[in-house]
Amino acid sequence: GNSVTQMEGPVTLSEEAFLTINCTYTATGYPSLFWYVQYPGEGLQLLLKATKADDKGSNKGFEATYRKETTSFHLEKGSVQVSDSAVYFCALSFKNRDDKIIFGKGTRLHILP
Amino acid sequence: DAGITQSPRHKVTETGTPVTLRCHQTENHRYMYWYRQDPGHGLRLIHYSYGVKDTDKGEVSDGYSVSRSKTEDFLLTLESATSSQTSVYFCAISMGGQTPNQPQHFGDGTRLSIL
Numbered sequence: 084g085n086s087v088t089q090m091e092g093p094v095t096l097s098e099e100a101f102l103t104i105n106c107t108y109t110a111t112g113y114p115s116l117f118w119y120v121q122y123p124g125e126g127l128q129l130l131l132k133a134t135k136a137d138d139k140g141s142n143k144g145f146e147a148t149y150r151k152e153t154t155s156f157h158l159e160k161g162s163v164q165v166s167d168s169a170v171y172f173c174a175l176s177f178k179n180r181d182d183k184i185i186f187g188k189g190t191r192l193h194i195l196p
Numbered sequence: 197d198a199g200i201t202q203s204p205r206h207k208v209t210e211t212g213t214p215v216t217l218r219c220h221q222t223e224n225h226r227y228m229y230w231y232r233q234d235p236g237h238g239l240r241l242i243h244y245s246y247g248v249k250d251t252d253k254g255e256v257s258d259g260y261s262v263s264r265s266k267t268e269d270f271l272l273t274l275e276s277a278t279s280s281q282t283s284v285y286f287c288a289i290s291m292g293g294q295t296p297n298q299p300q301h302f303g304d305g306t307r308l309s310i311l
Contacts, residue, residue, distance in 0.1 A: 117299055126200075126286055126302030127239070172238065183229075183254075184300055188238035 085110045089173045089187035096163055097195050104158040104190050106147075106173035114175040116140075116149055116156040117184070121170040130158075130171070168194045199223045200303040202287050208309045215274040217306050219287030221267075227290045228270040229300065230254075230262065232283040239286065245270055277310045284308070 089106040096102060108116065115134045119127040131140030136151035145160045156173060173187040199222035209215055219228060229244040231254075241254030243262040251262050259281060263271045274281055284307050288300040 119299075124304075126304045127288075127300075128302070129299040132299060183241065183244065186239045188236065 085114070085175065085177075085185050087173050087175055087185055087187035089171075089190050092170075092189075092191040093193055094190060095193045095195065098165055099162045100194075102158070102160040102163045102167075102192070104171055104173075104192070106156045106158065106187060108154050108156065108173075108175050110154070110175055110177075112177060113151075114177050116147070117174040117176070118145070118147055118156070118158050119172040119174060119186075121172065121189070123169070127172060163192075163194050165194045165196050168192055200287060200289060200301060202285075202303040202306050204306060205304065206307045208311065209277055210311050211278055212276050215277050215308065215310075217272045217285055217287075217308070219270045219272070219303060221270075221289050223289060223301075224267060225289040225291055225301075226267075227300075228264065229288040229290075230260075230270065230272045231286045231288065232256065232281075233286060233305070234283050242272065242285075277308075279310045282308060282310045 086109045117132045118130040120130045121127045131142040133140040133149035136149050139148045147156050147158045170189045170191045172189045174184045176184040201220045203218045227246050230242040231239040233239050240256045242260050243254055245251045245264040261273045284305045286305045287303040290300045291298045
C-alpha cells in the first residue's frame with residue numbers, strides 16, 4: 084500500500100546550521116508530495132508541495148525536490164532559526180474522489196540559540 | 197487562516213460518557229476530515245466526508261461516528277468514550293474534486309482527555 088517514512092526525531096541543531104529531514108515514500112502511481120509544519124499548540128500548516136517528478140517546492144527558506152528515481156522528498160534549509168522549532172510531517176496524496184492524505188509520523192525539530 | 201473552528205478546544209470527561217466534537221468551516225469546501233494525533237503515530241484518519249450526508253471511514257474509525265447535515269459543519273461523536281480515545285483531534289478541509297491534489301487546511305485541534 085501507499086506509505087510515507089520519515090526520519091525519527093527529535094532532531095536538535097544549533098541556530099544557523101544546515102537542516103535535512105529525510106522522507107521516502109511508497110506509492111502506486113504518481114502522488115503529490117507535501118511537507119506540513121506544526122508549531123506548538125497549533126494545527127498543521129502546509130509548508131510546501133510538489134506535484135510531479137523533479138518539481139521543487141520552496142517556502143520560508145525550506146526546499147524539497149520530488150525525486151521519483153529514489154522515491155524521496157527530503158526537506159532542507161540552509162540556515163535554521165530558533166523559530167523553526169516545530170514538528171514536520173511529510174505526506175502524499177493522489178487526485179481521486181476523496182483527496183485523502185497519507186502522513187508520515189512526524190519529525191520534531193529543536194533549534195538551540 | 198482557512199476559516200476552520202473546532203469546539204471545544206479542550207475537554208475532560210469520564211469513561212463511558214458520550215462526547216461530540218464540532219468542526220465548523222466558512223470556506224464552503226466540499227471535503228472535511230477528522231484525524232487523531234498521538235505520539236509515535238503521527239496523524240491517523242478517523243472519518244471523512246465528501247459532501248452533505250456523504251461520509252466514509254478512515255483507518256481508525258472504530259468507536260467513532262460522524263455526521264454532516266450542512267456543508268459547514270462536521271461532527272465527530274464518541275458514543276461511549278474510552279481512555280484509549282484520549283488524544284488531540286484535528287479537523288481538516290480541502291477543496292477536493294475537480295481541483296487536483298489540493299492541500300488540506302487544519303483547525304487548531306481539540307485536546308480530549310478521558311479519565
